[in-house]
Amino acid sequence: MVKEIKVFPDPVLYEENSNIDRISDAVRQLARDMTDTMYEKGGIGLAAPQVGENCQLVTVDVSGPQRREELLVMVNPEIIETKGDVESEEGCLSLPEFKGTVRRAEEVTVSWRDLEGGIRQMQASGLLACCLQHEIDHLRGVLLVDQVGRLKRNMYEKKMKKLYSSEQ
Secondary structure (H helix, E strand, O other): OOOOOOOOOOHHHHOOOEOOOOOOHHHHHHHHHHHHHHHHOOOOEEEHHHHOOOEOEEEEOOOOOOOOOOOEEEEEEEEEEEEOOEEEEEEOOOOOOOEEEEEEOOEEEEEEEOOOOOEEEEEEEHHHHHHHHHHHHHHOOOOHHHHOOHHHHHHHHHHHHHHHHHHO
16 A cells, blocks of 8 residues: 655654564554555655654665665664765655765665564665665654755745645
């Protein structure tokens, strides 16, 4: 089921996100819903707080949104090692009409649990590394707009306030 994407400045995007202690049917259903939502909205990554669920769950598929061939579902993901750095321009489903350039690690090693409870680990570089860092930032309550300059952030905040006030 496609869920509503929470949009900046929704407070749910900044709340603490709890670890998932038990991988239940509800967690598996949330992962399916997040995957459907990510694909439907044309994203390559989605974190649980973006659909209003404050838990440590992300879905990522950098082959998307067209091909949908490399889905990763990560429970309690954690970056355990980083190497190098690179700048990349990113967008975010929770930040409509916003693009920002951020500095990220060029390579990351990530550990997580899969939906069967198994412990997994992988090294990633390029787009996948940037996407994983972006989604894990969401789990820490850090948004792309928090990582750009003050001027760009202020301009975006004004744009969103104007948009929301004109809709009401």
